Amino acid sequence: NDKIILASRPEGVPSRENFEFVSEPLPQPQAGQALVRTLYLSVDPYMRGRMSDAKSYAPPYAVGDVIRGGAVGQVMESSDPRFAPGDIVSGTWGWQRYAAAETAHLMKVDPADGPISTSLHVVGMTGLTAYFGLLRIGDPQPGETVVVSGAAGAVGMIVGQIAKIKGARVVGIAGTERKVRYLKEELGFDEVIDYKAADNIQAALEQACPNGVDVYFDNVGGEISDAVLHLINRHARIPVCGQISLYNLQDQDVGPRIQPLLLKNTALMKGFLVGDYAAEAEEGRKELAGWVKKGLIQYEENIIEGFENTPDAFIGLFSGDNLGKQLVKVGEI
Numbered sequence: 466n467d468k469i470i471l472a473s474r475p476e477g478v479p480s481r482e483n484f485e486f487v488s489e490p491l492p493q494p495q496a497g498q499a500l501v502r503t504l505y506l507s508v509d510p511y512m513r514g515r516m517s518d519a520k521s522y523a524p525p526y527a528v529g530d531v532i533r534g535g536a537v538g539q540v541m542e543s544s545d546p547r548f549a550p551g552d553i554v555s556g557t558w559g560w561q562r563y564a565a566a567e568t569a570h571l572m573k574v575d576p577a578d579g580p581i582s583t584s585l586h587v588v589g590m591t592g593l594t595a596y597f598g599l600l601r602i603g604d605p606q607p608g609e610t611v612v613v614s615g616a617a618g619a620v621g622m623i624v625g626q627i628a629k630i631k632g633a634r635v636v637g638i639a640g641t642e643r644k645v646r647y648l649k650e651e652l653g654f655d656e657v658i659d660y661k662a663a664d665n666i667q668a669a670l671e672q673a674c675p676n677g678v679d680v681y682f683d684n685v686g687g688e689i690s691d692a693v694l695h696l697i698n699r700h701a702r703i704p705v706c707g708q709i710s711l712y713n714l715q716d717q718d719v720g721p722r723i724q725p726l727l728l729k730n731t732a733l734m735k736g737f738l739v740g741d742y743a744a745e746a747e748e749g750r751k752e753l754a755g756w757v758k759k760g761l762i763q764y765e766e767n768i769i770e771g772f773e774n775t776p777d778a779f780i781g782l783f784s785g786d787n788l789g790k791q792l793v794k795v796g797e798i
């Protein structure tokens with residue numbers, strides 16, 4: 466069996482040297498575990514936080530330990546009667562070709578419901594993040610302006626489409642011309658700003674949001690968010706989902722003080738984790754699946770083939786290589 470361990474903690478942007486491939490005997494599942502063969506691995510920006518030893522909401526990976534994250538696989542062996550050999554499951558396990566996964570946290574995936582990989586994004590973790598963050602905190606109303614950063618990513622593209630379903634005007638911010646085109650032409654975003662090409666992001670936003678900003682779904686933080694926050698309307702809502710522009714910074718980021726903007730506009734800014742809504746996840750998943758079925762929500766996957774390319778797939782998140790959900794395909798059913 467092969468696995469990928471954290472060889473060293475990244476300083477700044479992660480690089481290949483931070484990861485090491487190790488061969489090991491096939492894991493022996495213990496009671497409460499199943500042996501699974503990995504089909505897809507999910508690489509996600511939050512994993513960068515776990516590679517540091519700073520205190521956060523998820524405990525750090527230990528140096529020398531296998532990197533763990535979302536995955537889909539096929540059960541090979543199981544002592545838990547709920548899972549039989551051949552079943553497709555999603556859950557959390559290591560960057561390994563074969564893993565002994567805790568069955569308590571596995572979910573069965575029915576290939577008849579759609580591509581099994583979608584359990585890692587649109588009807589899984591990133592879809593639910595978009596759903597709960599936008600609907601429970603952002604609460605977009607018809608005709609309001611919703612701005613979403615990281616708009617062409619796994620979370621962002623679902624946020625924009627749910628906001629459209631709710632009748633809002635949607636403005637996205639993304640990092641390449643291809644992403645801009647996709648969001649406007651395929652997903653019907655009203656305006657999209659290429660923040661890398663814009664001379665002045667503030668001016669571009671002002672032009673794209675003539676009526677100000679009612680909801681800002683923040684995936685990236687930093688200067689992009691500073692610019693959006695200058696345009697918020699009275700009673701604006703700001704779900705703080707992620708801050709990817711800061712994850713690789715080694716010095717503390719110091720931005721403008723935004724409290725006066727929040728106060729003056731009696732705005733709500735709230736951080737959240739998708740896990741906060743675990744009790745309602747099933748309900749969210751059903752509604753997302755329904756929207757996908759009706760064609761109201763589309764998605765993209767950026768699939769890299771081959772277990773050996775997992776570190777590169779992860780590192781690529783920080784240079785915007787992915788349009789849609791970044792996945793690694795490790796095996797076939």
Ligand code: NDP
Nearest residue numbers: 510618619620639640684706707708709710737738739785
């Ligand atoms: P994405 O699919 O959006 O991939 C990351 C994208 O971020 C890249 O494609 C890139 O697109 C953009 N990006 C990278 N670096 C920067 C930068 N310095 N400035 C601006 N944009 C950058 O990832 P996800 O959809 O999975 O996650 C999006 C955000 O949501 C992340 O911040 C993540 O941590 C957070 N998250 C939070 C959860 C929660 O429970 N609160 C759960 C899941 C995710 P581009 O080309 O546009 O730059």
